[in-house]
Amino acid sequence: MADYSERALLPEGFHDDLPPEAEGEASVIAALLARFQAYGYGRVAPPLVEFEDSLLAGSGKTQSRQMFRLMDPVSQRMMGIRTDMTIQVARIAATRLAASPRPLRLCYAGQVLLVKGGQIRSERQFGQAGVELIGVGSIEADAEVLLLAADALRAVGVQGLSADLTVPSLVPVLAAELGLPDVAAGQIRAALNAKDIGQLQSIEGRAGEIFRGLLAASGEADAALRALQELQLPAQAAAIVAELQGLVTRVQALSPDLVLTIDPGEFRGFEYKAGIAFTLFAAKGRGELGRGGRYEITRADTGAAEAATGVSLYLDSLMRVATAPDMAAKLYVPHGTAVTLLAGLQDQGYRTVRGLAPEADVRAAARHLGCGYIYADERITLLD
Amino acid sequence: MADYSERALLPEGFHDDLPPEAEGEASVIAALLARFQAYGYGRVAPPLVEFEDSLLAGSGKTQSRQMFRLMDPVSQRMMGIRTDMTIQVARIAATRLAASPRPLRLCYAGQVLLVKGGQIRSERQFGQAGVELIGVGSIEADAEVLLLAADALRAVGVQGLSADLTVPSLVPVLAAELGLPDVAAGQIRAALNAKDIGQLQSIEGRAGEIFRGLLAASGEADAALRALQELQLPAQAAAIVAELQGLVTRVQALSPDLVLTIDPGEFRGFEYKAGIAFTLFAAKGRGELGRGGRYEITRADTGAAEAATGVSLYLDSLMRVATAPDMAAKLYVPHGTAVTLLAGLQDQGYRTVRGLAPEADVRAAARHLGCGYIYADERITLLD
Known part of the structure; x- marks a missing residue:
């Protein structure tokens, strides 16, 4: 139905993740969030799009030139596509969760978009995951966030981790x-x-x-x-x-x-940090894995400032050094095998790939679909 | 830093997911994808934004009025924010994966945006997850997709599942x-x-x-x-x-x-389906959980048409009837407890919440943060 032949497939800086990379990134995000949640950080999911002025509030104003704008036909107001999720989580903490007990521990993961790719990070869409610890400004809080980031990065196989500290x-x-x-x-x-x-x-x-x-x-x-x-x-x-x-x-x-x-002496890019800031690197791999530090939020209910420490991890640079978990092996299940057997085979750790029509050569059909195993004669056999 | 007090927080149809809902939705998506992958469907992740004409190709042209547009400053071409991921997965199958063996099994999950909310689905951003089985047009293939959708929906606790079949x-x-x-x-x-x-x-x-x-x-x-x-x-x-x-x-x-x-006699909304189409419902809950059916893709390499069957599940209606897994209990770990103990406590299935400063009353501090358990005297105690 569609004719793609004469078109550049995707705009510069956007890409399709294919198997197995897409699953690898999803696994890494899930593993990071599992670590954040194990330390009591509750997940929030703000929308991809908000009113422009919400996204440009506070430290968000540095994002203005990188933000795609959309006219909202419902409100007739300008909206922006988020370039960063930290601003959104700060908004949630300052408004809808203003009455929640402090310290408030929140975590998040999602996609962000930029108008133009940078020199180091050429992508215009990438995943971001992180935590915010809100309502405490102390070395103890800074240490919790920095150590949690390190814990989560190690959980996804990052080796030779270092943190560069600065005080803007x-x-x-x-x-x-x-x-x-x-x-x-x-x-x-x-x-x-x-x-x-x-x-x-x-x-x-x-x-x-x-x-x-x-x-x-x-x-x-x-x-x-x-x-x-x-x-x-x-x-x-x-x-x-x-x-x-x-x-x-x-x-x-x-x-x-x-x-x-x-x-x-460094403070570039940390203009809105109120205390110690840090950048995370892996021994191998180019580019920073994440950034964090202390900042201030103004509560919507009382107007009072409160301290917060957070860290954001960037999935594009992280995926170059992370180790995604092994995928389950693919098991070819020939046409005619009872479908009721599949659940048991999957429970043994295989991905089952069914034959949808009678095969002339089961082994050839299995190899054709990249399966390393076949199920035949009520047994699982490794294809050589 | 930011002043949110005088602003409507979010545009109509967009919302923040807070704890525990955000985690619940992420768990449901992960469980759906785990089922898809168990049946050999490989995950793909297309970008949120593409060139407008790619997103409007084929059956995508029905999406035109619902698509947000962005001018790409790099290519000077119009881009659109996806309203549906099926079109994108079909594009991937027809182009980058044109040479991959058939049947090609792909799965996906992600967010889509609409210019205006509908009467049944008022949201303008929601999650979509699904599978596409490409290169076979047969009852066997249709059955695999329909049964896989049912399997995945049951895996997330949906009860009283029904499928309404139609032949456009x-x-x-x-x-x-x-x-x-x-x-x-x-x-x-x-x-x-x-x-x-x-x-x-x-x-x-x-x-x-x-x-x-x-x-x-x-x-x-x-x-x-x-x-x-x-x-x-x-x-x-x-x-x-x-x-x-x-x-x-x-x-x-x-x-x-x-x-x-x-x-x-029904075919509204199924204009681009080439065979049997189906809509999924739960006994309780309003609105459809998903839609699927057979359609055609034109391969970019040979120009030949190939049959495909797919299904898309809609996370907003699904979350009203799905059962998210129970979250681990929160365990308060008082200030001064060795941080080296945390991993062991987390391995026992708790989320640890550390005290960041000396507590006057540990039980009160734990209750304040919503913890049901405290760790004290080297023991885990249930708070009454």
Whole structure:
């Protein structure tokens, strides 16, 4: 009926997942959610589409250029297709679940769409899964979320996991404590984000010493923390570093094989984080597996701010390093075999593939359909 | 950060699934897919968005008014958000999997979006799950798909399942065999779809007798088939009824508790079906659970038509009658309990909820978070 021959099949950045990849991704998502739920996180499922202004609220405003818009013929208002589910889960926590007891633990998984693919992530549709721990702002809460992300990633076979920690508030706090004018502070932020040591060389005195020290302190967590302590930072900045030290100590004690690094000058992409933020990587595989950190939600009922920590995992980069569970073997069941036998064969762990018409050669029919086993003479036989 | 107070939360027809509903729906989808996969159906996952003309190909053209459009800034072509996944799976079978051995068994699950909600189904986003059996057009294939749908629905606790069978080609074939002019045939189709016996009274002779007989033959399958046989239909129509009889006999033998009814004059909504079509219902619950039937695909490689049978289940109506599995009980683990104990407690079937700060009253803290059990003094205790 349809004629596909003269058309590009799919728009750039969108793809079909075929067997066995589609099942592998579904299994990985199910395994992640099972870990989240085992730690008491309740699943929520917000819609793919919402009013544009809901999706652009708070930290959502950074998503504006990446969001597809739709006119809603019912309300005559603009809607957007979600680019991120964190915003939606925060909305649920702030509104429909505002009266639910805190800490509120929520988890989610779903698809998100982007107007344009990025350089690292070329896809315009990908799966996202994550957790939000709402109503507590503490190192204990940050540690729970980071360790849960690591637990879930290990459950899907990710090896050589590392977390890069950053504190987006550190540089602005330091700039204020050192009395730097806004212009200088902006230049320093740019230089730190670009890891541009040359630019920092021109800053004189104590400020120059500290910001160059910050850049030099990037790397393995214990060494980075020692370097930061040697900088003898002013009080508020020192308190931030002490929090970072607290999280590192806690995570190292509970998950010694999770490699921790620190990038104290980095904050790009974390503008809306209120505390420690982290990015997850696997030893192999390119691109980040996920991001998380602390942020703030404004409750719809009282208008009060409440702290939250969350993490989002990106299924496209995750699927490059995850191990999907083995699929059950396919067993060919020749035409004429009683259908009532199938359930028993499936209970033995096979996928049954029925012959829909009499076969001239049962083994050839089985091989044709990619079955490794046949059921014949009331027995399961491995095809050689 | 966000202020949601003055806004309607979500556009009409879209909703947030909260705990435990979101988990329930995910469990039901996973259980359906597990049944599909047990019968050798391989999962595919097409994207939410495609080029408009792909989604409107073939039977997709009936979806045009229900499809949201997006301009693709990359290709400058119009894209649509899928309203149905069957079209997408047919595209995959006809193109990327054109060279895969037949019969090709595929399954899928995902979200679809509609521009406007219907009277029965007010939602504009809902989940769809189903199977397609491609490359065979036979009663055996139809029976496999119908029985698999019934098996999957029973696996998620649906009771009192019935399938209403129809043959969209029967009325047009009869009209041709009886030599009716197009106008008369159109009026008869309309009268049959409207179950308007009055309109049919005015048709004289053999044709009037047959079409009134068709309308009267609606109902329980065995009685309907007897009534159809008594009508002594012309050859092609009689052959169609014989096929219907074949499917009924086969399904009754294999699944005696599946109630079968026949509506021989119905074809509304089945315009693109090439053989027997069916609609699934549960004894309780309003609305149909799913639809299926035989159709044709045109292969992109050879241009040849091939027969396929598929079924789609609708998660919104299904969730009203499905039984989601029980969720694991929540166990409160007080602050200070070694985190290394959690995995063992989770293995015993609990969801662990950690205390993130010292509790004044552990039982009160557990109840506050909805936990039915606490872990204290190295024991699990049921909270009374």
